[in-house]
Amino acid sequence: xxxxxxxxxxxxxxxxxxxxxxxxxxxxxxxxxxxxxxxxxxxxxxxxxxxxxxxxxxxxxxxxxxxxxxxxxxxxxxxxxxxxxxxx
Numbered sequence: 001x002x003x004x005x006x007x008x009x010x011x012x013x014x015x016x017x018x019x020x021x022x023x024x025x026x027x028x029x030x031x032x033x034x035x036x037x038x039x040x041x042x043x044x045x046x047x048x049x050x051x052x053x054x055x056x057x058x059x060x061x062x063x064x065x066x067x068x069x070x071x072x073x074x075x076x077x078x079x080x081x082x083x084x085x086x087x088x
Contacts (some may be wrong), residue, residue, distance in 0.1 A: 035060075 007024040012034070022033040032048045041062040048055045 007022055010021050010023065012019045012021050017036065020035045022035070024031045024033065030050055034046045034048075036044050038044050038059075043060040045058045045060060046055050047058070
């Protein structure tokens with residue numbers, strides 16, 4: 001891979017909520033990534049790149065979290081009891 005990259009991570013307070021922001025420069029092109037925790041397994045991300053018409057939103061999930069959530073949904077649809085916040 002050619003080129004150079006510089007990145008730093010900072011903590012931000014916006015609207016009373018703490019977010020993490022990664023400020024990156026790849027080949028002198030600034031990219032801002034902002035991350036906010038949704039729950040213990042999910043982070044919402046927003047990427048802004050100079051010249052983009054709109055920011056790019058993405059979701060990061062902890063490995064295995066989606067499969068556990070999907071299993072609970074399948075059991076609930078099948079009529080099994082599901083405890084809030086836990087597996088049946």
